[in-house]
Amino acid sequence: MAKGLVNKKRVRSLSTGDSGAGPVVYWCSRDQRVRDNWALIYACDKAASNGVPVVVVFSLVTKFLGAGARQFGFMLRGLKEMDAALAERGIPFVLLKGDPGETVASFADAVDAHTVVCDSSPLRLGVEWRKAVAAKAKAPTHEVDAHNVVPVWEASPKLEVGARTLRGKLAKLYPEFLVPFPDLPDVSGAMQAFRSSDASKTLAAALDAQTRAHAHDWDATIADAVARGASVPEVVWAAPGEAAARVVLDHFLTRRLRLYESRNDPAKPQSLSGLSPYLHFGQIAGARCAMEARKFSKSASKAVETFFEELVVRRELADNFCWYSPSYDSLEGQKYDWAKDTLRAHAADPRDHVYTLEQFESAKTHDKLWNAAQRELVFGGKMHGFMRMYWAKKILEWSATPEQALEFAIFLNDKYSLDGRDPSGYVGCAWSIVGVHDQGWKERAVFGKIRYMAYSGCEKKFKIPDYIARVNQLVDAVRAGKTDCSEVNPGRFHIDFAKKQAGGAGNADGAGPGSKKEVVSAEELARMVKAATKAGVGDAERAVDALRALGKVTVTAELLAETGAGKSVKALSKQTEDAIVAAAAAATVQAWKKSIMG
Numbered sequence: 001m002a003k004g005l006v007n008k009k010r011v012r013s014l015s016t017g018d019s020g021a022g023p024v025v026y027w028c029s030r031d032q033r034v035r036d037n038w039a040l041i042y043a044c045d046k047a048a049s050n051g052v053p054v055v056v057v058f059s060l061v062t063k064f065l066g067a068g069a070r071q072f073g074f075m076l077r078g079l080k081e082m083d084a085a086l087a088e089r090g091i092p093f094v095l096l097k098g099d100p101g102e103t104v105a106s107f108a109d110a111v112d113a114h115t116v117v118c119d120s121s122p123l124r125l126g127v128e129w130r131k132a133v134a135a136k137a138k139a140p141t142h143e144v145d146a147h148n149v150v151p152v153w154e155a156s157p158k159l160e161v162g163a164r165t166l167r168g169k170l171a172k173l174y175p176e177f178l179v180p181f182p183d184l185p186d187v188s189g190a191m192q193a194f195r196s197s198d199a200s201k202t203l204a205a206a207l208d209a210q211t212r213a214h215a216h217d218w219d220a221t222i223a224d225a226v227a228r229g230a231s232v233p234e235v236v237w238a239a240p241g242e243a244a245a246r247v248v249l250d251h252f253l254t255r256r257l258r259l260y261e262s263r264n265d266p267a268k269p270q271s272l273s274g275l276s277p278y279l280h281f282g283q284i285a286g287a288r289c290a291m292e293a294r295k296f297s298k299s300a301s302k303a304v305e306t307f308f309e310e311l312v313v314r315r316e317l318a319d320n321f322c323w324y325s326p327s328y329d330s331l332e333g334q335k336y337d338w339a340k341d342t343l344r345a346h347a348a349d350p351r352d353h354v355y356t357l358e359q360f361e362s363a364k365t366h367d368k369l370w371n372a373a374q375r376e377l378v379f380g381g382k383m384h385g386f387m388r389m390y391w392a393k394k395i396l397e398w399s400a401t402p403e404q405a406l407e408f409a410i411f412l413n414d415k416y417s418l419d420g421r422d423p424s425g426y427v428g429c430a431w432s433i434v435g436v437h438d439q440g441w442k443e444r445a446v447f448g449k450i451r452y453m454a455y456s457g458c459e460k461k462f463k464i465p466d467y468i469a470r471v472n473q474l475v476d477a478v479r480a481g482k483t484d485c486s487e488v489n490p491g492r493f494h495i496d497f498a499k500k501q502a503g504g505a506g507n508a509d510g511a512g513p514g515s516k517k518e519v520v521s522a523e524e525l526a527r528m529v530k531a532a533t534k535a536g537v538g539d540a541e542r543a544v545d546a547l548r549a550l551g552k553v554t555v556t557a558e559l560l561a562e563t564g565a566g567k568s569v570k571a572l573s574k575q576t577e578d579a580i581v582a583a584a585a586a587a588t589v590q591a592w593k594k595s596i597m598g
């Protein structure tokens with residue numbers, strides 16, 4: 001039998017079952033994307049080698065760990081885009097509603113599924129859902145880790161002490177797992193054959209009946225979820241979906257990567273990638289981000305190294321923790337006694353301040369820095385990474401007990417953060433409050449040996465007034481309903497993407513309404529250059545249009561080299577067959593030079 005497209009170690013069999021004559025069903029949950037998705041590749045590969053079609057299902061629950069309009073809106077808009085992208089590949093997408101443990105198995109049985117393929121999650125509910133699907137569906141159920149660069153069960157067979165013990169293990173496995181994604185196998189023909197063959201006509205009718213039974217209107221589904229979760233409204237800075245995710249990645253790598261070294265300054269949010277919501281909802285693969293970042297290793301080696309450490313080592317360490325410590329969101333999740341003992345020994349220490357959940361939630365503490373962080377979370381949906389540590393540590397300092405501190409921090413993080421309900425969130429809170437992945441420090445009141453963070457330490461690291469001023473501007477702008485300004489969109493690029501999607505004049509760097517610069521992905525740039533060169537001297541009018549559009553794109557030297565765009569357009573400017581095309585190409589080269597010089 002031919003070798004599959006997906007490394008077998010990335011796949012676990014959850015149940016053996018009997019393969020039906022129907023489609024392979026990919027139950028998509030954590031990895032909500034079409035591109036670079038090992039679970040979807042596995043499903044398509046399995047379907048292609050068995051001559052059956054693929055159907056993708058997603059089961060929507062109306063209540064999910066405190067998610068509001070902010071999180072549901074972002075997710076559903078991304079899924080809507082996924083539905084359209086799958087349709088282009090001849091793969092139906094069915095939105096089921098209800099507990100996946102029930103709905104997925106019953107859908108799979110109704111269409112006599114060949115195999116149920118699911119992606120993987122280390123979180124308790126996700127693990128329970130997968131177990132229930134595997135137990136109930138007649139077809140074999142296979143789980144694929146499509147989220148981690150190195151599958152969580154391959155990275156380590158046990159709970160790791162910290163980044164230092166996992167880092168080396170991961171590094172040894174990159175050659176095997178950090179590999180280019182293959183193209184998605186074309187399964188569109190299998191669906192046509194499935195419908196026309198006498199042998200499968202009844203099954204095709206069953207599939208159609210299921211699709212009809214679950215038919216819905218995306219806009220109504222989104223409006224309904226957004227109305228239900230209205231107490232935590234959507235944010236404007238993150239345009240949802242797979243295409244936007246790629247633009248954010250490219251923008252970060254080509255324009256902001258060097259800033260990453262100052263990522264611990266909360267007054268400068270544009271230094272961070274802004275990728276966490278996309279990674280959380282699986283709208284982009286961590287491996288794609290890692291591989292694209294590595295292309296900049298020569299020009300920005302320190303930044304790439306640091307980014308890689310956060311994106312891969314820290315993120316996958318969080319998955320390791322939740323996978324091997326199912327009580328990850330309680331004190332008991334911490335397996336090391338020193339931390340639990342020290343917290344218990346200091347549980348009754350007097351606190352200078354003790355706040356209720358309501359006081360924390362409404363940012364009514366005595367500390368203006370803490371209040372600013374909480375307001376950034378509530379109004380912006382993403383607290384700066386450095387502030388998250390300070391914020392959680394102070395919740396420990398000002399709560400009645402460490403158990404309550406952990407509960408409050410997780411509640412607030414999950415309720416307001418666009419990237420909440422993520423292993424990195426549970427571990428971030430547990431690191432700050434329970435010392436997970438950390439070591440013992442000098443003993444002090446309340447904290448015991450848990451690492452402490454002080455206001456005075458922040459004063460030394462960054463300009464606190466600048467951060468507070470930034471958050472105040474953000475809050476004012478959100479309250480005023482502004483959607484198109486740097487206060488609500490500190491990275492700026494997300495809004496440009498949304499404008500571009502809407503057909504407006506994109507504005508790459510927020511330089512003002514007159515600017516016509518656009519940010520596009522490397523793939524899009526390569527496609528545009530191909531269109532220009534294909535038209536070339538044979539179709540001057542089209543070539544000139546394409547070259548003009550290219551001249552409006554914001555580029556970097558790296559992007560031009562990586563896509564070969566610089567070389568191709570220069571060659572057009574040097575050809576002597578058509579002077580008009582040569583002049584247009586030369587103008588594009590000039591515009592790019594200007595763009596690179598800033």
Ligand SMILES: Cc1cc2nc3c(=O)[nH]c(=O)nc-3n(C[C@H](O)[C@H](O)[C@H](O)COP(=O)(O)OP(=O)(O)OC[C@H]3O[C@@H](n4cnc5c(N)ncnc54)[C@H](O)[C@@H]3O)c2cc1C
Pocket residue numbers: 263272273274275276277279280310311312314315318383384385386388389392413417419420421422424425426427428429432
């Ligand atoms: C109390 C607390 C709560 C947190 N809650 C969340 C959360 O709910 N969701 C979440 O994704 N992250 C959480 N983090 C981790 C980290 O702060 C965020 O991932 C980061 O701030 C996201 O912004 P970014 O994508 O712009 O970061 P970048 O610095 O650009 O990082 C790129 C990616 O690396 C990963 N990463 C970065 N820092 C960490 C880290 N410390 N641990 C694990 N992965 C990391 C993330 O996937 C991130 O998107 C939390 C940290 C703490 C201390």
